[in-house]
Amino acid sequence: MKRKCIIAFLSISSLLTWSCTNLDEEVLDESLTGSGQAKVVSGALAPAYGLLPQTFRHTRYYGLQLIASDEAILPARGGDQWYDGGKFIEVHTHKITPGNGLVGESWDYLTTNISRTVSAIGILEPLAESDIQAQQGLYEMIALRAYLNMVMLDSWGLVFKKEHVDATSEILRSADAVAYLESEFLFVVDKINNDKGPGRLTRNAVLGFLAKLHLNAAVYRDPYAKPTFSKEDMDKVITYTNAIIDSGKHSLSPEYFELFNDDNHDNTELIFALDQRGILKNDHSRWAYWSMSGSLFPRPEYPSADGTDGPAITPDFYQTWVDAYNGVDPADADPRFYKKNVVVPDNLQDLSGYTPQNDGDRFICIPAEDFEIDRGILRGTPWGPRKDSDGNFYTCDGGYRIYAVGERREADMQYYVNHSQEIDFSSNNGYASGFRVSKYQFSHSSSNGNNYSDVDLVMLRYAEIYLMRAEAKLRNGDAGAALADVNHLRTSRNARTPIPAPLTSIDLEKLYRERGFELYWEMARRTDMIRFGHYEDSWTEKTDTDIRHRLFPIPQSAIDGASNTEGYLVQNDGY
Numbered sequence: 001m002k003r004k005c006i007i008a009f010l011s012i013s014s015l016l017t018w019s020c021t022n023l024d025e026e027v028l029d030e031s032l033t034g035s036g037q038a039k040v041v042s043g044a045l046a047p048a049y050g051l052l053p054q055t056f057r058h059t060r061y062y063g064l065q066l067i068a069s070d071e072a073i074l075p076a077r078g079g080d081q082w083y084d085g086g087k088f089i090e091v092h093t094h095k096i097t098p099g100n101g102l103v104g105e106s107w108d109y110l111t112t113n114i115s116r117t118v119s120a121i122g123i124l125e126p127l128a129e130s131d132i133q134a135q136q137g138l139y140e141m142i143a144l145r146a147y148l149n150m151v152m153l154d155s156w157g158l159v160f161k162k163e164h165v166d167a168t169s170e171i172l173r174s175a176d177a178v179a180y181l182e183s184e185f186l187f188v189v190d191k192i193n194n195d196k197g198p199g200r201l202t203r204n205a206v207l208g209f210l211a212k213l214h215l216n217a218a219v220y221r222d223p224y225a226k227p228t229f230s231k232e233d234m235d236k237v238i239t240y241t242n243a244i245i246d247s248g249k250h251s252l253s254p255e256y257f258e259l260f261n262d263d264n265h266d267n268t269e270l271i272f273a274l275d276q277r278g279i280l281k282n283d284h285s286r287w288a289y290w291s292m293s294g295s296l297f298p299r300p301e302y303p304s305a306d307g308t309d310g311p312a313i314t315p316d317f318y319q320t321w322v323d324a325y326n327g328v329d330p331a332d333a334d335p336r337f338y339k340k341n342v343v344v345p346d347n348l349q350d351l352s353g354y355t356p357q358n359d360g361d362r363f364i365c366i367p368a369e370d371f372e373i374d375r376g377i378l379r380g381t382p383w384g385p386r387k388d389s390d391g392n393f394y395t396c397d398g399g400y401r402i403y404a405v406g407e408r409r410e411a412d413m414q415y416y417v418n419h420s421q422e423i424d425f426s427s428n429n430g431y432a433s434g435f436r437v438s439k440y441q442f443s444h445s446s447s448n449g450n451n452y453s454d455v456d457l458v459m460l461r462y463a464e465i466y467l468m469r470a471e472a473k474l475r476n477g478d479a480g481a482a483l484a485d486v487n488h489l490r491t492s493r494n495a496r497t498p499i500p501a502p503l504t505s506i507d508l509e510k511l512y513r514e515r516g517f518e519l520y521w522e523m524a525r526r527t528d529m530i531r532f533g534h535y536e537d538s539w540t541e542k543t544d545t546d547i548r549h550r551l552f553p554i555p556q557s558a559i560d561g562a563s564n565t566e567g568y569l570v571q572n573d574g575y
Helices: 037-055 061-067 084-093 101-128 132-156 174-189 203-215 217-221 231-247 256-260 278-282 315-324 462-475 479-492 508-519 525-531 556-561
Strands: 158-161 170-173 270-274 364-366 375-378 383-385 399-404 436-438 457-461
Touching: 037 101, 037 132, 061 084, 061 101, 061 132, 061 525, 084 101, 101 132, 101 556, 132 158, 132 174, 132 203, 158 174, 170 174, 174 203, 174 217, 203 217, 203 231, 203 270, 203 457, 203 462, 217 525, 231 462, 256 375, 256 457, 270 462, 315 508, 457 462, 462 479, 462 508, 479 508, 508 525
Parallel strands: none
Antiparallel strands: 158 170, 270 457, 364 399, 375 436, 383 399
16 A cells, blocks of 8 residues: 555554545555545545454454463463463563553554544544545544544553644543543544445444443443443443434344454444455454464465464453353354364275375365365364465365365374364473464465455454344343344354353353454453453463553653653553
8 A cells, every 4th residue: 555644653653643645545446436525535534434343353463362361372482482472471460561563553543543533533623624525534534533443442541532634632541531432432423424334434333333432331440440330321231222222324244254254344243344345455463373383374366375374262252162062162152153164074084004205195175265274262273274385275176185184284294284272382382282372264366365355354243233122121130131142142143053052140250251252352351351351361371360461561661762751751650
């Protein structure tokens, strides 16, 4: 993407003072096109929307949320891969320093993204008086500024109130921050469009953000206390989620994994997502490839697409599935856990006595367009294309040979990849350790499936609306209505068997578990753990119980960058 916008190094300075020489940036997609005044409007919106996929990149905010929770762990595989100065280990153990790179990059991109919304607002405000497109664009940018600030509040306990590019931000915390965000969302909720989603903000997205704000308001007002959820907040959650449901604009996808496919932009379950089509196709598919084996080639058409042996789920999170289904394999009980796409004939399933060195005739022949790796939580040995000594995939009559995947990174194809449940920072930190998550589809339309994708990165979807309403009803004492919402969601995933059985009862622990099953690896778990009182629990390689670590440290570089303004940016407690 061509960007002419001059931005200072990504730091707190971007929120003290920030300006652009020119916001004329290439348009994002079909909905941001035009000439004349329309071009000015799209040029103002594009820098703010355009940075979002990078802000939520796997090694920035997305990874920060996953690794800090019990749903993901990333050891230094093989001793050094993904060590990266220890930043992932620090985040997972909650022993984070203010110089942590994962925390620092997340902060830097978020603050810069907020600054881009402020700049866009400055351009659009004078135009909005006489131009409806500018007016609608203005409401989107106010909403996006509030949403990104809510992300800051969730992770660092503060928001930046900044109205103009030449002004210094006012830092708000606790109740003041919640009140400010509520006022921003309420200002636009009845004015903003409701037909430009999911790649742009809409009325239903704002309603969803209001619901999420009030669901977590007790935590946001006092992040270190045991939260007390007021009836007033829960009533607001119910009001806002009711409005989305009653709008009739969204429906639950019968096939769970279609929500994360290349063509998910038109899936009516999506409420807000990061649109990567068109000019933004040069962003990334890192949410798809981060967890996958580095020996797996997911697309026969593209030899450069592979995995990277990143994070796996923790044994503890896996066990929540096992416990929920009373010994029944979760793959046989819940379609959200796993979808089998590679059907291996019975005569090829037993790999005993074979290695990737002597199994040349033990393959499945599949046309490229028909091949799809398994999805969900992956255990054992995956199947995929295999390369010859020249780096070309083996072919067969009418397609590609699909083999049991050999470990090419640490064993030179001496044995098969075998993902095991055990994973930790010492004895179980090999390349294959840990069950993997294949939630997002590898792109079918990209010459490099790792870096280019058409998929929309999901930020808010209809299922979460039902789960938020269920939680609010449950906290208000209406367990029957909460159970109905949860079961409506569970039984809607009915495109294939198994269809999740309705629950017979509901309590907070079951609802917490259900949120984990529905929203795993979607940046919800850390926030859920804090709200449900589980963030100080122990799990694999994490024993820290300091409640002050519910918030991340403010990067030292940000504090140093604001040092000319005494007392402006104060480090969070516990760091």
